[in-house]
């Protein structure tokens with residue numbers, strides 16, 4: 001019998017993040033074009049006699065180890081739906097996705113824990129049930145499960161898969177510090193009181209479909225960028241440093257403060273990463289390729 005299961009889950013970048021006005025429930029309607037990128041967390045769940053959670057890797061000291069952790073909440077939600085009582089499971093998160101960086105690290109761990117517990121417990125949840133639990137856990141969580149590329153509407157949880165016609169190379173500059181997603185949305189409301197209804201850009205969807213890096217660079221947008229820059233002004237020098245080093249496009253990743261740079265190819269991405277580190281405007285620079293697969297079982 002399987003006693004331990006490991007699932008690998010990718011980070012995301014939003015190549016378009018169009019944000020509408022705040023809804024009565026406090027969320028914002030989005031046209032959210034997600035692209036999964038090849039930076040991964042690994043979530044391992046092991047049968048044991050009491051619930052526990054551990055986390056290792058960069059930034060793991062900022063990750064809660066109690067039941068507020070999104071991975072723990074995912075395990076609890078699946079156990080509750082299937083009448084399994086308190087889950088007797090040890091969850092270990094090997095983190096490589098920047099924490100509180102706007103790359104959906106917590107969401108990735110939730111999707112990973114869900115898929116891992118489903119395999120460990122033999123609950124055999126359908127894709128629809130898994131997606132339902134993901135949407136309850138957070139707006140980004142369904143995308144962490146499916147990966148690839150998708151248009152997210154509603155608060156970002158309603159997904160339509162998108163075709164991607166080639167590879168795109170990225171550099172992610174990790175900032176010193178984090179940004180709270182609700183705080184960035186609040187700042188967006190302050191800066192954009194008359195935001196129009198969000199619409200996906202046909203030019204951007206075309207660029208993804210054809211794998212045209214120059215066209216993608218010309219069409220990436222993030223409506224949360226002014227809000228993130230307002231709360232974290234030093235990100236402007238990081239964006240400038242990446243552009244100066246030859247990035248085809250530079251933008252804040254999601255709610256930030258990680259910044260994302262699109263490069264012509266892998267060699268160009270590595271050159272931009274070195275220049276970003278040398279500029280002293282970020283803590284670290286990571287190179288990654290997209291699209292990446294969603295949550296996949298890698299052992300167990």
Ligand SMILES: C[C@](O)(CO)[C@H](O)COP(=O)(O)OP(=O)(O)OC[C@H]1O[C@@H](n2ccc(N)nc2=O)[C@H](O)[C@@H]1O
Nearest residue numbers: 026027028030138139140141155156181182185254255
């Ligand atoms: C910025 C993005 O990462 C872009 O993909 C997401 O929109 C954020 O998704 P997330 O972190 O999964 O967010 P959730 O856990 O669902 O919500 C956290 C908080 O973010 C704000 N929020 C989130 C999503 C959304 N469409 N509108 C919002 O206003 C709300 O204040 C909410 O209370």
Ligand SMILES: Nc1ncnc2c1ncn2[C@@H]1O[C@H](COP(=O)(O)OP(=O)(O)OP(=O)(O)O)[C@@H](O)[C@H]1O
Nearest residue numbers: 069070099100101102103104105106107109140181
């Ligand atoms: N498994 C987890 N990994 C990281 N943070 C977690 C986790 N579970 C809960 N959190 C909490 O969530 C906060 C946001 O972390 P996360 O790394 O998910 O941010 P993010 O990448 O900006 O999210 P998003 O891009 O979805 O808005 C952290 O500061 C932490 O307190």
